[in-house]
Amino acid sequence: MEQHQFDMVIRNANIATATDIFQADIGIRCGKIVALAQSLLAGAQEIDAAGRWVLPGGVDAHCHLAQPTSDGSVMADDFFTGTRSAACGGTTTVIPFALQQKGSTLEQAVRDYHVASDGRACVDYAFHIIVADATVHTVETELPDLIERGYTSFKLYMTYEDLKLNDRQILDILSITRREGAMSMIHAENTDCIAWLTERLLAKGLTTPIYHSLSRPSVVEREATHRAISLAEFLDTPVLIVHVSGREATEQIRQAQSRGLRIYAETCPQYLFLTADDLGSDGFEGAKCICSPPPRDEGSQQAIWDGLDNGTFQVFSSDHAPFRYEGAEGKKVAGEDGDFTRVPNGIPGLETRLPLLFSEGVLAGRIDINKFVAVTATEPAKIYGLYPRKGTISIGADADIVIWDTTQKRTIRNEDLHHHVDYTPYEGREVGAWPAVTLCRGEVVYRDGEFTGRAGHGAFVRCERPKPARPKSRLGRTLAWLDVL
Numbered sequence: 001m002e003q004h005q006f007d008m009v010i011r012n013a014n015i016a017t018a019t020d021i022f023q024a025d026i027g028i029r030c031g032k033i034v035a036l037a038q039s040l041l042a043g044a045q046e047i048d049a050a051g052r053w054v055l056p057g058g059v060d061a062h063c064h065l066a067q068p069t070s071d072g073s074v075m076a077d078d079f080f081t082g083t084r085s086a087a088c089g090g091t092t093t094v095i096p097f098a099l100q101q102k103g104s105t106l107e108q109a110v111r112d113y114h115v116a117s118d119g120r121a122c123v124d125y126a127f128h129i130i131v132a133d134a135t136v137h138t139v140e141t142e143l144p145d146l147i148e149r150g151y152t153s154f155k156l157y158m159t160y161e162d163l164k165l166n167d168r169q170i171l172d173i174l175s176i177t178r179r180e181g182a183m184s185m186i187h188a189e190n191t192d193c194i195a196w197l198t199e200r201l202l203a204k205g206l207t208t209p210i211y212h213s214l215s216r217p218s219v220v221e222r223e224a225t226h227r228a229i230s231l232a233e234f235l236d237t238p239v240l241i242v243h244v245s246g247r248e249a250t251e252q253i254r255q256a257q258s259r260g261l262r263i264y265a266e267t268c269p270q271y272l273f274l275t276a277d278d279l280g281s282d283g284f285e286g287a288k289c290i291c292s293p294p295p296r297d298e299g300s301q302q303a304i305w306d307g308l309d310n311g312t313f314q315v316f317s318s319d320h321a322p323f324r325y326e327g328a329e330g331k332k333v334a335g336e337d338g339d340f341t342r343v344p345n346g347i348p349g350l351e352t353r354l355p356l357l358f359s360e361g362v363l364a365g366r367i368d369i370n371k372f373v374a375v376t377a378t379e380p381a382k383i384y385g386l387y388p389r390k391g392t393i394s395i396g397a398d399a400d401i402v403i404w405d406t407t408q409k410r411t412i413r414n415e416d417l418h419h420h421v422d423y424t425p426y427e428g429r430e431v432g433a434w435p436a437v438t439l440c441r442g443e444v445v446y447r448d449g450e451f452t453g454r455a456g457h458g459a460f461v462r463c464e465r466p467k468p469a470r471p472k473s474r475l476g477r478t479l480a481w482l483d484v485l
């Protein structure tokens with residue numbers, strides 16, 4: 001039998017990384033990229049990219065799969081359907097959230113999440129951890145232990161009754177993530193303003209989905225973003241502000257970055273492609289677009305595009321939080337008459353994230369192809385300690401690769417998607433790019449409209465710590481010298 005040097009060769013690839021564009025064949029062996037050259041010997045299998053764009057598989061650094069809820073709703077996607085959908089949209093690594101329950105430990109959350117994911121995932125995955133109960137044990141013992149074991153990013157909420165932490169608790173956690181060189185991700189909305197306004201809206205009978213948006217105005221996000229940045233500056237530690245929706249929060253982040261602070265930021269498709277008007281349709285339908293922070297207006301959409309282009313945002317994630325529209329477990333868990341506070345928050349988007357950004361970003365000339373790769377793959381992989389194994393095309397990297405078809409227009413229809421949600425907010429929208437082939441560690445998991453992967457191919461990937469934070473500000477240096485950090 002003929003022996004091949006490569007398990008797979010992708011020929012005639014027009015490769016883009018976060019920095020380069022070049023034409024090459026890609027040689028793959030044992031799930032890794034082992035050769036990049038103008039002309040490689042034959043592989044056991046071959047795919048002709050025929051000059052199409054060949055990019056690193058997407059890293060979706062913010063999605064929710066099989067996450068427990070507290071209101072009787074059930075997330076529509078588990079690790080199988082969620083990662084199947086990811087693969088079909090060109091994403092080969094996902095980082096969902098292991099949620100700590102109040103009264104329980106982080107350790108338990110991580111154990112439960114491994115049970116939910118083991119043998120179920122079709123693409124690779126790591127975990128962020130949501131810290132919901134900041135006890136002394138959690139903060140001082142569990143955080144360092146988990147960081148050591150490859151769980152190096154923690155989401156902290158400034159809002160939601162059952163998840164929110166106060167500033168003092170956030171400081172406690174930031175001081176540990178700082179010391180251990182881990183990353184804190186902050187959901188920045190001012191919870192008291194939201195509660196105050198919500199009470200008044202409901203008292204007036206203003207209960208339909210559009211009032212979700214009114215109850216969480218931009219200023220609420222701006223204030224919390226400013227405060228999160230200030231807490232990070234106070235302790236001289238990096239933080240990442242997740243799912244930034246509005247112009248005002250974007251300005252806060254940009255200003256902090258221009259002062260040299262290590263503030264990272266993420267945005268999502270809903271803030272580019274939806275507005276508050278999408279929550280305002282007659283009846284209950286607007287519930288499909290309820291998420292927090294809510295989509296804003298066209299001015300904010302432009303600010304988010306600018307922020308992607310000028311580097312304010314390093315990360316473009318889906319924040320896929322899947323709830324079905326019909327049935328009693330999803331958006332209608334409290335019935336169609338339930339007020340907006342009783343609608344589960346979140347929008348599906350794992351599969352549509354990359355095609356939407358490729359079409360409206362790259363093909364429409366708003367960002368270049370290198371920026372697309374940076375914000376959808378390379379930067380999230382770097383920030384969360386997965387690079388260079390994930391997020392790029394280079395020798396030694398995992399063979400997570402997408403060949404893109406930009407030759408035909410396609411209309412997004414939920415019936416063509418592979419998640420278990422019964423709608424997409426992007427129904428009927430036309431896109432000019434869609435993956436033709438997705439490979440995850442050398443295995444073809446999607447090809448020409450068909451999911452070809454399998455549950456259990458996806459593996460857990462441990463995150464390395466980003467480099468330890470060094471004191472940067474004068475206050476940081478002083479506090480470090482006094483040994484109080």
Ligand code: URP
Pocket residue numbers: 064187243290291292293319321345346347
């Ligand atoms: O509405 C949203 N974003 N739901 C998911 C949970 C979160 O805060 O990320």
Ligand code: ZN
Pocket residue numbers: 187242243292
């Ligand atoms: Zn959030």
Ligand code: ZN
Pocket residue numbers: 062063064319320321
């Ligand atoms: Zn989220």
